[in-house]
Amino acid sequence: MARPVAQAAADEARAGDGQARPAEVGKGELRVEHVSKVYDPEGAAFVAVDDASMHIAPGELRVIVGPSGCGKSTFLNAIAGFHSISSGEIWLDDELLCGPNKPQAKPGADRVVVFQHNALFPWKTVLDNVTYGPIVQERLSKKEARDLGRERMEQAGLAGLEDRYPSELSSGMQRRVEIVRALVNDPKVLLLDEPFRGMDSLTKSVMHESLLEIFDKNKVTVMFITHDIDEAVFLGDKVSVMSTRPGRIKETIEVDIPRPRDYRVLTSPRFRELMAGIHGEVEIEARKAFEAGEREMA
Amino acid sequence: MEMETRPEGQATEATEQGVPGTDQREVARTDGYQGAREARVGQSVQAPMAPVTGWALRRRKLRKALTGPAGRRGALGVVAFIALWQVVTKLDEWVGPQVPLVGALPAPSDVVLRLFELVATGGFWSSWYLSFGRVMWGFAFAMLVGIPFGLLMATSATAKRLLFPPFEVLRPIPPLAWVPLAILFWPTQELSITFVTFLGAFFTVVMNTVGGGEQIDRRYILAARSMGANKWRMFRRVVLPATLPSIATGAVVGMGITWEVVVAAELISGGGGGGSAGGGLGFLVWNSYQGGDIAAVVVGMISLGIAGYISSILVRMASNLTMPWKRLA
Numbered sequence: 046m047a048r049p050v051a052q053a054a055a056d057e058a059r060a061g062d063g064q065a066r067p068a069e070v071g072k073g074e075l076r077v078e079h080v081s082k083v084y085d086p087e088g089a090a091f092v093a094v095d096d097a098s099m100h101i102a103p104g105e106l107r108v109i110v111g112p113s114g115c116g117k118s119t120f121l122n123a124i125a126g127f128h129s130i131s132s133g134e135i136w137l138d139d140e141l142l143c144g145p146n147k148p149q150a151k152p153g154a155d156r157v158v159v160f161q162h163n164a165l166f167p168w169k170t171v172l173d174n175v176t177y178g179p180i181v182q183e184r185l186s187k188k189e190a191r192d193l194g195r196e197r198m199e200q201a202g203l204a205g206l207e208d209r210y211p212s213e214l215s216s217g218m219q220r221r222v223e224i225v226r227a228l229v230n231d232p233k234v235l236l237l238d239e240p241f242r243g244m245d246s247l248t249k250s251v252m253h254e255s256l257l258e259i260f261d262k263n264k265v266t267v268m269f270i271t272h273d274i275d276e277a278v279f280l281g282d283k284v285s286v287m288s289t290r291p292g293r294i295k296e297t298i299e300v301d302i303p304r305p306r307d308y309r310v311l312t313s314p315r316f317r318e319l320m321a322g323i324h325g326e327v328e329i330e331a332r333k334a335f336e337a338g339e340r341e342m343a
Numbered sequence: 344m345e346m347e348t349r350p351e352g353q354a355t356e357a358t359e360q361g362v363p364g365t366d367q368r369e370v371a372r373t374d375g376y377q378g379a380r381e382a383r384v385g386q387s388v389q390a391p392m393a394p395v396t397g398w399a400l401r402r403r404k405l406r407k408a409l410t411g412p413a414g415r416r417g418a419l420g421v422v423a424f425i426a427l428w429q430v431v432t433k434l435d436e437w438v439g440p441q442v443p444l445v446g447a448l449p450a451p452s453d454v455v456l457r458l459f460e461l462v463a464t465g466g467f468w469s470s471w472y473l474s475f476g477r478v479m480w481g482f483a484f485a486m487l488v489g490i491p492f493g494l495l496m497a498t499s500a501t502a503k504r505l506l507f508p509p510f511e512v513l514r515p516i517p518p519l520a521w522v523p524l525a526i527l528f529w530p531t532q533e534l535s536i537t538f539v540t541f542l543g544a545f546f547t548v549v550m551n552t553v554g555g556g557e558q559i560d561r562r563y564i565l566a567a568r569s570m571g572a573n574k575w576r577m578f579r580r581v582v583l584p585a586t587l588p589s590i591a592t593g594a595v596v597g598m599g600i601t602w603e604v605v606v607a608a609e610l611i612s613g614g615g616g617g618g619s620a621g622g623g624l625g626f627l628v629w630n631s632y633q634g635g636d637i638a639a640v641v642v643g644m645i646s647l648g649i650a651g652y653i654s655s656i657l658v659r660m661a662s663n664l665t666m667p668w669k670r671l672a
């Protein structure tokens with residue numbers, strides 16, 4: 046329905062050069078149009094996401110921020126194809142992932158997901174984890190996949206760990222391996238669901254710089270979910286605030302802080318200013334979620 | 344959560360990351376740190392970066408077990424136990440009155456003498472051979488049939504709905520209750536005993552396989568799907584390795600049960616075709632008892648202990664071979 050308009054927007058994005066990080070032409074433009082997700086429609090009919098729309102340009106790093114339980118994971122899992130949507134459409138470039146006649150997207154390597162918890166296969170060495178995607182897709186021979194894996198690991202500062210098992214790595218290194226494992230698939234979009242949740246702030250800031258570095262080398266569209274506003278502003282090209290009940294994209298703020306960014310950004314006035322604005326928005330939502338929870342408890 | 348288990352790696356990483364190109368050093372540092380800690384604690388800490396593996400580690404552990412204070416006390420306990428047993432059983436010969444109950448048992452010295460006699464006979468070794476063969480065949484078939492059967496039920500809801508109810512009815516039947524039917528059904532004694540042995544391990548292997556297969560962490564399934572794994576790849580590269588630890592548990596428990604079952608089956612069936620002295624270790628125990636040769640009974644019992652121990656070591660070795668990532672733990 047919104048196809049012609051969206052197509053025009055896509056063409057514009059392709060032609061446009063206003064992006065901080067121009068991606069390869071036409072790669073990884075994600076459009077979410079009026080998507081809703083109702084859990085258990087026959088029974089409790091819980092509306093987790095309601096009429097959410099969002100447009101991520103190719104090569105953009107978009108952060109979605111919102112309080113816990115507002116529907117961020119639900120939103121991401123719909124894009125990944127882990128569950129169906131109740132209405133709306135999701136487009137990736139020219140492909141309709143899911144829509145009225147196709148409620149659930151097919152999971153695929155064009156949209157690789159990295160979760161909050163370590164999902165490296167404990168039974169595979171680090172290198173075998175990294176090469177898993179290209180090998181199961183039969184896109185590369187085993188030898189080619191291993192060469193590519195080694196190369197990418199080296200780029201990400203993980204050389205020397207190829208033959209280790211994931212359990213031998215620190216959680217920070219595991220995270221980096223997992224991001225490399227996702228990127229080896231050359232996805233159009235990398236979907237990250239609170240990947241650094243639960244890490245101490247020092248490790249987290251190391252991970253942020255590491256992620257930005259990997260990201261700069263790979264020129265991929267990223268959708269990054271978090272409830273941490275510092276993280277959102279530090280990483281994002283744009284930050285979308287998600288509202289609670291209904292879960293909807295409420296507002297999108299452009300982060301006009303030049304890249305490359307490092308920790309010094311955190312103390313800059315512009316960073317503080319953006320933080321304060323987004324914090325205000327998110328706090329309203331958190332309060333709403335809290336009060337809704339109170340009502341349900343009563 | 345992960346960070347609580349690995350504070351050392353995190354700290355190292357966090358403090359060194361600011362400087363570009365420090366990853367090699369980072370590894371080395373973690374290495375040294377854990378090495379030092381290993382030396383202090385005297386055993387491998389969780390996930391050492393340069394693991395001391397295989398025989399070196401095992402020998403170190405063994406030496407510590409034998410020469411440490413705990414090991415010395417343990418050895419003392421065993422020696423004291425044997426000495427007490429010797430005194431109690433020989434009291435009637437040495438002093439006069441027999442100690443009630445235990446005094447009638449054979450003395451350790453008699454058992455050792457009887458052992459020397461028995462190892463010179465072919466029957467003793469053929470008993471070993473027969474029992475081991477029955478256990479191994481029964482166990483191997485239990486794994487061969489039980490693992491695919493369990494995986495089928497774990498991965499297909501239809502299969503489970505169909506197969507699980509009859510399985511659950513048959514499962515509580517003790518393997519020994521099958522002996523009469525087995526003897527009727529199978530053409531030879533040997534096959535009957537092996538079949539009952541098979542049953543002993545089969546149900547345990549299936550239960551563990553189903554349990555493990557159903558409890559695979561959803562993260563792994565989703566990650567594999569999002570990287571484009573098809574059904575077969577998912578099964579071969581995710582479901583199977585993720586279920587292996589449970590299968591290994593089932594194998595260890597199942598192996599223990601096969602030994603219990605084989606002994607009883609040999610008693611009931613009269614030892615199969617092995618002849619009077621060599622019908623299997625279970626038969627040896629029973630036959631010696633009926634012949635009043637109590638020292639040989641004890642030799643048979645100890646043989647069973649050793650045989651069971653050897654089999655469980657074999658199972659563990661096999662499971663270590665199939666799960667190299669588990670050896671780190």
Ligand SMILES: Nc1ncnc2c1ncn2[C@@H]1O[C@H](COP(=O)(O)OP(=O)(O)O)[C@@H](O)[C@H]1O
Pocket residue numbers: 084085091093111112113114115116117118119120
């Ligand atoms: N499978 C499900 N069935 C029913 N409700 C669910 C399910 N998954 C999540 N929810 C509910 O949907 C809401 C949004 O959840 P989620 O998307 O996980 O939020 P977030 O990731 O923002 O913390 C929550 O209130 C949660 O309880």
Ligand SMILES: [Mg+2]
Pocket residue numbers: 117118119238239
């Ligand atoms: Mg979530």
